[in-house]
Amino acid sequence: MRQSSDIPDSPAKPGLRAIPPGLHFVSTPIGAARDITLRALDVLAGADVLVAEDTRTLRHLMEIHGVPLAGRQVIAYHDHSGEGQLQRLLGLIAEGKSLAYASEAGTPLISDPGFELARAVAAAGLPMSAAPGPCAAICALTLSGLPSDRFLFAGFPPAAQGARRDFLAEFAAVQATLIFYESPKRLAALLAEMARTLGGGRQAVICRELTKRFEEVSRGTLEALAADFAAREVKGEIVVLVDRAPPEVASEASIEAALDTALATMSVKDAATFVSQTLKVSRKLVYKIALDRSQR
Numbered sequence: 001m002r003q004s005s006d007i008p009d010s011p012a013k014p015g016l017r018a019i020p021p022g023l024h025f026v027s028t029p030i031g032a033a034r035d036i037t038l039r040a041l042d043v044l045a046g047a048d049v050l051v052a053e054d055t056r057t058l059r060h061l062m063e064i065h066g067v068p069l070a071g072r073q074v075i076a077y078h079d080h081s082g083e084g085q086l087q088r089l090l091g092l093i094a095e096g097k098s099l100a101y102a103s104e105a106g107t108p109l110i111s112d113p114g115f116e117l118a119r120a121v122a123a124a125g126l127p128m129s130a131a132p133g134p135c136a137a138i139c140a141l142t143l144s145g146l147p148s149d150r151f152l153f154a155g156f157p158p159a160a161q162g163a164r165r166d167f168l169a170e171f172a173a174v175q176a177t178l179i180f181y182e183s184p185k186r187l188a189a190l191l192a193e194m195a196r197t198l199g200g201g202r203q204a205v206i207c208r209e210l211t212k213r214f215e216e217v218s219r220g221t222l223e224a225l226a227a228d229f230a231a232r233e234v235k236g237e238i239v240v241l242v243d244r245a246p247p248e249v250a251s252e253a254s255i256e257a258a259l260d261t262a263l264a265t266m267s268v269k270d271a272a273t274f275v276s277q278t279l280k281v282s283r284k285l286v287y288k289i290a291l292d293r294s295q296r
Helices: 039-047 055-064 084-096 116-123 136-144 159-170 184-201 222-232 252-265 268-279 283-294
Strands: 022-026 050-054 072-075 098-102 128-131 153-156 177-182 204-208 216-221 239-240
Touching: 022 039, 022 084, 022 116, 022 252, 039 098, 039 128, 050 055, 050 116, 055 098, 072 084, 072 136, 072 283, 084 098, 084 116, 116 128, 116 136, 136 177, 136 216, 159 184, 177 184, 184 204, 184 222, 184 239, 204 222, 252 283, 268 283
Parallel strands: 022 098, 022 128, 050 072, 050 098, 153 177
Antiparallel strands: 177 239, 204 216, 204 239
16 A cells, blocks of 8 residues: 655665655664665665765665665765755755755664754755654663653763763653663763662663664663673663652642642632642542641
8 A cells, every 4th residue: 555655665776766855864773784664765765865974874774775876965964064064955955856864873863963954944944754763762662661651862961970960860750761872981870870869779771782783681770780880891872761750759748738728729628639639649638637727
């Protein structure tokens, strides 16, 4: 069955018709080269211009899958490209060219310099599409065994100790699985700081070299993982996942304070219901406290 996209469904091959004008983001493998999608190969084969965070990586990937370069431009776009390169790419799209942008590995814009390009294309009202595919954060979440109904991708933590501590503190109470990328050289320091800032008893998962030969998934509390990785020499790409914060247990003082506010405008019954739902505590307990306070 045909997809709604104008991009053909057939595998990439010489002679494949050109893709529509605009910017087309292409997700690339995070390890195993065969994780490329057929649509991604179609985009790479049919685009007028190829753009990449790392042009060497893109050329190698195309060689592996037999996608001919056929004399097309290959333009680098990365963190240091500058405004001139950005305007050059916008100009090509405005001329009606189709551009395929490939990240170095994974899904574009996930810790990737393509964000500025996407924002500029959107602001200019130019066409843009994405061919979905591999993403280390989602792959790690799938393997982690941690709750996946709500998650927060936080990117790379700061390298400096103080900044890293403040950064982690922002997520301490977040009710979602936390996902971070980290350098193998800084992993031990990150885990130690996480144990101090987020709580050593929280469950966490370390995913290393996903989809590659030496893929490894380590699970445990932050305290145990920090102790384990402190003595290890680690290599490869790292994803760190941390379970959501445990729900706060409301104290009697906090219940009484919430009731005092609620009772100013509500009946005892309504105030007890409101506070029990807000603080996630027994309504029976809250109602008893509310009765006592209303009779004072």
